[in-house]
Amino acid sequence: DGGITQSPKYLFRKEGQNVTLSCEQNLNHDAMYWYRQDPGQGLRLIYYSQIVNDFQKGDIAEGYSVSREKKESFPLTVTSAQKNPTAFYLCASSIEHTNTEAFFGQGTRLTVV
């Protein structure tokens, strides 16, 4: 079955450590996205990528980094520079330049202690 997979579902890390969240899709989508969702809040765009080896900052990119070495994969690293990393992170993908819906993963809940 085609879809978008985020792992792990829950992640705990100590303050000051970098952590990488995984996002893989087998939908052959060109565009991929990372969002952060805080309790009761909307989705805020961290980074997005339209094509392999290219990505753009979203509205809250500070303290995060991404790579897009393969079409299927768009990992997100939460660095120690991110002041308040505890949140729910959603990855999504879509076909480029269409109004086709973005497909979302199940999300990763990151807790920094």
Place this chain on the structure above:
Amino acid sequence: AQTVTQSQPEMSVQEAETVTLSCTYDTSESNYYLFWYKQPPSRQMILVIRQEAYKQQNATENRFSVNFQKAAKSFSLKISDSQLGDTAMYFCAFMNYGNKLVFGAGTILRVKS
């Protein structure tokens, strides 16, 4: 930069009645896409309805319809014959032709029996 504003943090409606959720957006672009997504307690993002900005006709999907006013930059969602399963967080979203997909802060909708 594109922004999406949802001015109603919470709404409630009686089962079988009609409710309208508001959304406004800001962009200098003339071509773009608009979406409404639903996020139930499971946190899985589900597409409700989509609209292309170049189409004047309002999109309709069963009990869901939109009122798209391009000049006013308004994109409201009407839910008819509300059902208990419609209880969720609803997000309005904007995508430009560069595939940047941004969301509003969301509206919590509670359907009461």
